[in-house]
Each structure stands twice: as structure tokens, then as C-alpha cells.
Amino acid sequence: MRAGPSQEDIRRHNLGALLRHVHLGGPISRAELTSKMGLNRSTIMALTSDLTAAGLVREELPRETGRAGRPSLVVRPESARVYVFAFDVGPDRLVAARVGLGGVILDRRETTRERGKFALDELAGVLSGFARQMRRKTRDDTVCVGAAAAVSGGVRKGDGVVTFGPNLMAHDVPFGEELGRRLGLGLPVSVGNDANLVALAEHSRGGGGPVRDLICLHGDVGIGGGIITGGHLLGGFDGYGGEVGHMVVNPGGRECSCGSHGCLEAEVGERALLELAGRFGPGQHGRDAVRAVVDAADRGDIVAQEALSRVGDWLGLGVANLVNIFNPEMVIFGGMLREVYLGSAAQVRSRLALHAMAPQREHVRLRTSALGDHATLVGAAELAFAHVLADPLEVLARVST
Numbered sequence: 001m002r003a004g005p006s007q008e009d010i011r012r013h014n015l016g017a018l019l020r021h022v023h024l025g026g027p028i029s030r031a032e033l034t035s036k037m038g039l040n041r042s043t044i045m046a047l048t049s050d051l052t053a054a055g056l057v058r059e060e061l062p063r064e065t066g067r068a069g070r071p072s073l074v075v076r077p078e079s080a081r082v083y084v085f086a087f088d089v090g091p092d093r094l095v096a097a098r099v100g101l102g103g104v105i106l107d108r109r110e111t112t113r114e115r116g117k118f119a120l121d122e123l124a125g126v127l128s129g130f131a132r133q134m135r136r137k138t139r140d141d142t143v144c145v146g147a148a149a150a151v152s153g154g155v156r157k158g159d160g161v162v163t164f165g166p167n168l169m170a171h172d173v174p175f176g177e178e179l180g181r182r183l184g185l186g187l188p189v190s191v192g193n194d195a196n197l198v199a200l201a202e203h204s205r206g207g208g209g210p211v212r213d214l215i216c217l218h219g220d221v222g223i224g225g226g227i228i229t230g231g232h233l234l235g236g237f238d239g240y241g242g243e244v245g246h247m248v249v250n251p252g253g254r255e256c257s258c259g260s261h262g263c264l265e266a267e268v269g270e271r272a273l274l275e276l277a278g279r280f281g282p283g284q285h286g287r288d289a290v291r292a293v294v295d296a297a298d299r300g301d302i303v304a305q306e307a308l309s310r311v312g313d314w315l316g317l318g319v320a321n322l323v324n325i326f327n328p329e330m331v332i333f334g335g336m337l338r339e340v341y342l343g344s345a346a347q348v349r350s351r352l353a354l355h356a357m358a359p360q361r362e363h364v365r366l367r368t369s370a371l372g373d374h375a376t377l378v379g380a381a382e383l384a385f386a387h388v389l390a391d392p393l394e395v396l397a398r399v400s401t
Contacts, residue, residue, distance in 0.1 A: 011047075012391055014039065018047050020389045022057055022077050023102055024204055029062065031072035048075050054396050055081055055143075056101065056388075077102035081142050082396075084384035085131050087149035087179070088376040089123060090194070091115055091221045092286050096130035098138070099381035101388075103205055105374070107134040115285070118162075118170035120178055128182035145399050146384035147183060148190040150197045150376040151175065152220065157239025160191035187399065190383050194218060196242055197379025198334050198369070199226025200233055204382055207370035211329045215322055218334040218375070219245065220287065222257065222265040227326060245269075249317050267314035270336060276307035290336045294343035312344025316351025323356045323364055334369035341368060 005013075017037060021028055028036075034044050051057045059073040079100030088095040092115065098107040109130035113123075127149075135144070153165020160176035176191040183189065192200075199216035202208040208216075208228070216226040225244030227234040234241045245265035246258050253262030254272060266272060270290060274280035277293045296304035319331055333341040341348060345366070352361055369375050388395045 012394075014043070014047055015050060015392050016389050018044070018075075019051060019056060019392050022075050023385065023389065026102060027074050027076045029072040029074050030059075033075065048073075051075075051392060054393055055141075056392055056396065079104040080106070080139070082145055082388075083138075083142065084145060084381055085134075085147040085183070086377045086380035086384060087127050087147070087189075088194070088380060089113075089127075089149060089151045089175075090376070091152060094123065094126055094130075095377060096127050096134070097377050097381070098131075098134045099377070099384075101385070103378065103381065105377070107137065108377075109133065118165065118173055120173055120175065124175070124178045124182045127179060128184075131183055143396070143399055144185055144187065145388050145395055146190070146386075147180070147185065147187055148192065148380045148384035149176065149179060150192055150194040150380040150383075152194050152222070152224070154240050154243065155191050155193050157235060160189070162191065190386075192380065192383050193224060193226075193239075193242065194376050194379075195224025195334075196226040196233055196235070197383060198371075198375045199228050199242075199332075199379070200382050201371055201375045201379035202332050202334075202369060203228050203231075203233075205371065205378055206332070206375065207367050208330055208332060213326070213328045214330040214332060215244075215326060215328045216332045216334055216369075217244065217319070217337050218369075219265070219269060219337050220335050221270045221285075223269055223337065225322070227328075229326065244318065244322060247318060247321060249314055249321070264314065264318040268311050268318065268337075268340065273307055273311050273340065276310055277304050287336050287339070290339050294339045297343055308340070308343040309347050311340060312347030313351055315340065315344065316348035317355060319348060319366075320352050320355035320361075323352065323360045327360045328364060330365045330367055332367050332369055334371075334375050338368045338372075341366070 030044050034041050057075050059075055062074050079102040082101040083098050086097045086099050094113050095110045097105050100106050151162055153162045153170050156163050162170045162173040162175050176189040180189040195218040198218045202216055208214040212231040214228045218224050223245035225242040227242050246263045248262050249264050250262035250267050254266040255261055256263040256266035293304045297308050371378055
């Protein structure tokens with residue numbers, strides 16, 4: 001016979017749940033917390049007191065209530081005091097940010113990155129250097145409670161090793177371990193696939209907030225997919241779930257960086273679009289090059305229009321397959337796919353209507369990323385905060401010693 005959860009387990013769970021409400025929803029009154037969490041007022045008061053004493057939240061009188069009687073105190077995240085480092089390693093850029101509790105970007109650094117070999121020492125050195133710069137600007141009473149990085153590649157769940165990343169030229173790279181060593185904070189650096197973290201970000205803070213089943217298609221050079229089912233990220237056995245870019249949509253089609261042919265990434269990715277538009281060549285890459293094709297199509301360029309139409313057909317076929325399999329309520333396009341979708345929405349919707357089964361496509365909504373270029377950073381920050389939200393007081397006690 002298994003024993004039920006102890007009082008300490010229940011308290012830990014409730015502390016984490018309350019902090020999550022404040023972290024994701026922003027300032028909230030004790031009365032609202034009582035209603036949302038289904039706990040009595042004295043329990044909510046005890047929980048907020050513990051989190052306030054730990055320096056994770058603060059309580060204030062509301063500015064205006066408009067109601068008679070004693071107002072309920074408002075609980076706010078201590079965004080300026082408690083923070084994480086979030087990193088984004090993309091094909092063309094390196095970004096580091098200091099993100100406060102509540103999802104506030106407090107500081108940010110960015111530099112361009114030349115495409116080519118994944119130079120671990122150099123990349124970890126640049127990002128850790130950015131983190132040290134930002135940390136020197138913080139107050140003495142601030143505390144870093146986590147760090148995480150989004151990378152464009154497959155990340156092994158057990159140890160955060162980037163096992164494959166054709167568009168980053170990365171294979172079996174212990175990126176999190178090396179970045180953690182360079183940071184010198186005594187904290188592990190979590191690493192996640194960028195598309196998965198974009199899905200996490202859109203679900204928690206973007207346009208997919210109230211949606212429990214959604215798919216994010218995100219890409220710069222290639223295409224990745226983050227899949228939320230029942231409110232949870234689909235990771236797969238080893239953490240490689242969501243590699244929808246390597247779903248074959250055109251057998252015998254274009255060669256893909258993975259070694260196969262006709263993958264969604266090969267037919268829809270940056271190179272395919274630029275080649276079809278007659279714009280592929282030295283220095284012709286990145287989001288600016290993709291936007292240039294979309295802009296040219298808007299201005300009536302026939303070649304650009306035909307390129308977007310062709311790419312939109314394959315993208316629509318891929319979306320139809322995903323809608324048939326996962327039955328999402330929403331599909332979100334991010335990264336350079338945001339521009340591609342905006343330029344080829346008619347083709348995508350046409351393919352969806354033709355190839356997706358009626359019950360699955362009936363309620364699905366197609367949207368572009370609400371978080372834009374910040375999506376990967378926001379997702380990395382949420383990954384870094386996950387440990388704090390699971391056990392707030394334990395994490396804070398560990399990093400404060």
C-alpha cells in the first residue's frame with residue numbers, strides 16, 4: 001500500500017502552483033488566487049508569506065479597487081531580483097538575455113554568427129561573456145536561479161548534448177556542459193530544441209495561451225516543430241520528438257541536409273525558396289533574404305510569386321499531414337516561416353482543405369507567432385524557470401548559499 005503525499009509535498013506543490021500563477025499571469029490578488037487554486041484564504045496567505053520571505057514575490061495594496069471594504073493584497077513577481085539567463089544559438093545569430101521572474105527581459109545582448117562549423121569554445125565564450133557583462137550591471141541583492149539555451153538541432157533529453165544539428169554544423173556537442181562551466185554560476189544549463197521551446201513560449205505567453213493542443217512550425221534555415229498535446233510538450237523517448245522538418249512530403253524531391261530526399265525542410269526551407277526565386281548565392285541567406293522574396297512577390301514579381309506558391313503547396317501538404325495526425329486546435333508559424341506563410345497563405349489553406357480530413361481541419365486555426373523574434377528566448381527562459389516553479393524554496397536556498 002502506497003502512502004499518500006506528505007504535508008511537505010502538498011506545501012511544495014502549492015508553493016510552485018501559486019508562483020506559476022504569478023510568473024505567467026502577472027500581478028494577481030490574493031482573492032483571485034483563492035478562487036483559481038481552490039484553497040482557503042488562510043492557506044493562500046501562508047503561501048504568499050513564504051514566497052515573500054524568500055524574496056520571490058512581494059505583496060502590495062491595489063492602486064484602485066472601486067469597491068467598498070478592505071481590498072485584497074496584490075501579489076507581484078520580484079522580477080528585478082530573481083532572474084535566469086536565456087540563450088539563443090541560431091544559424092546566423094547568438095543572443096543572450098537576463099530574464100526576470102514574470103518573463104520580463106531585463107537586459108539583452110546579440111551578435112551575428114557566421115554559418116559554418118559549430119566552434120564550441122568560441123560560441124560558449126561569446127555567450128558566457130555576454131552573461132558576465134549583464135551580471136555586472138545587476139544589484140547586489142539579485143539572484144540567478146537558472147540558465148537555458150535554445151539551439152537549432154536535436155537535443156538528447158538525458159544530458160542536453162546537441163546530437164545533431166545540420167544547419168548549425170553541430171554533432172554530439174556537450175553544449176550545456178561547456179556553457180555551464182564557462183558561466184561559473186554553479187548552475188546546470190538546460191538545453192532545448194528551438195522549435196520545442198518556441199512552442200513552450202507560445203503556449204505559456206504567446207498566441208496559444210488558452211490552447212491545449214497546438215503545433216509550432218519554426219525555422220530559419222530549416223524547419224522544426226514543437227507539439228503541445230493536452231497542455232504538455234511532446235518530447236519523445238529521447239527528446240527528439242517534433243522533428244517534423246524531416247517528414248517526407250515529396251519522395252525523390254530535393255536532397256535534405258539529413259541525407260534523405262523530399263523532406264518538408266528541403267522543399268520549404270530557406271534554400272528552396274531562394275533557389276526557386278533565383279536569389280540563392282553568396283551572401284543571400286537569412287531572414288532578410290526571405291523577406292525580400294515576400295516583398296518582391298507583393299510588388300508583383302512573377303518569379304517570386306511562383307516560388308512562394310510552390311513552397312506554399314509543400315508547406316500546406318505538411319500542415320495537412322500534421323493536422324490529420326495530431327488534430328491540433330492551432331498551428332503557429334514562426335521564424336522565417338512567419339514570412340513564408342504570410343506570402344503563401346492561400347496555397348497553405350488550399351492544400352489543408354484538399355488533404356486534411358474534415359473533422360480535423362474544421363476547427364484548426366492558422367496563426368503567426370505572437371512573440372516574433374523573442375520566441376526562442378522566451379522559451380529558453382521558461383525552461384530555465386521550470387526548476388524554480390517545481391520547488392521554489394529549495395531552488396532559492398540552493399543558489400543563495
